[in-house]
Amino acid sequence: MTLMSLEAFLKPSSSSSTVMALSDNEIVSAIKTGQFQIVPRNAKLNPAGIDLRADRSLALRPGQQTLVATIERVELSEEFLGILHIRSSLAREGIVASLALVDPGFRGQLTVSLHNAGDRLVSLRKGERFIQLSLLRLGMPATHAYVGKYQNSRGVVKSRRKKMIKSRRMESVIQGTRG
Numbered sequence: 001m002t003l004m005s006l007e008a009f010l011k012p013s014s015s016s017s018t019v020m021a022l023s024d025n026e027i028v029s030a031i032k033t034g035q036f037q038i039v040p041r042n043a044k045l046n047p048a049g050i051d052l053r054a055d056r057s058l059a060l061r062p063g064q065q066t067l068v069a070t071i072e073r074v075e076l077s078e079e080f081l082g083i084l085h086i087r088s089s090l091a092r093e094g095i096v097a098s099l100a101l102v103d104p105g106f107r108g109q110l111t112v113s114l115h116n117a118g119d120r121l122v123s124l125r126k127g128e129r130f131i132q133l134s135l136l137r138l139g140m141p142a143t144h145a146y147v148g149k150y151q152n153s154r155g156v157v158k159s160r161r162k163k164m165i166k167s168r169r170m171e172s173v174i175q176g177t178r179g
Contacts, residue, residue, distance in 0.1 A: 051129035060116035094118015105145025108153035
């Protein structure tokens, strides 16, 4: 690729806006205009995100994993994508989180998988801040808003992916109906 074609490739198209993380001022503006909703509204606002709180108290022993929901219910418009981050103080204690993207159009409480990879018991109190939600403004609004199986989630929601029962799978292999 020549230098000229590389520059043309990297140059943003004039028809789309730049994707960017929202600042605290932009998050407040998005709440006021209804592009982003959070209930209850007393979540802690940070320079580039919002801290979300645990819906229950829990204690994680070393090697233990559990699911926890946020107290807050969020709703994203088709213009925003959410990214979840574990709070750094918990990461320093050995807590690792499985954090998915929050799709444009998602509504509900968020369920997060926490794992204690450390060597000490780690406790969280109900209402303690444990993850941060950062919002990214998409270059263009999403054409297809989220309508998946976790829409309007309340409390902890376990996996809803379809799982094949091992014995049925083995039975079909033995019968030759599946290979």
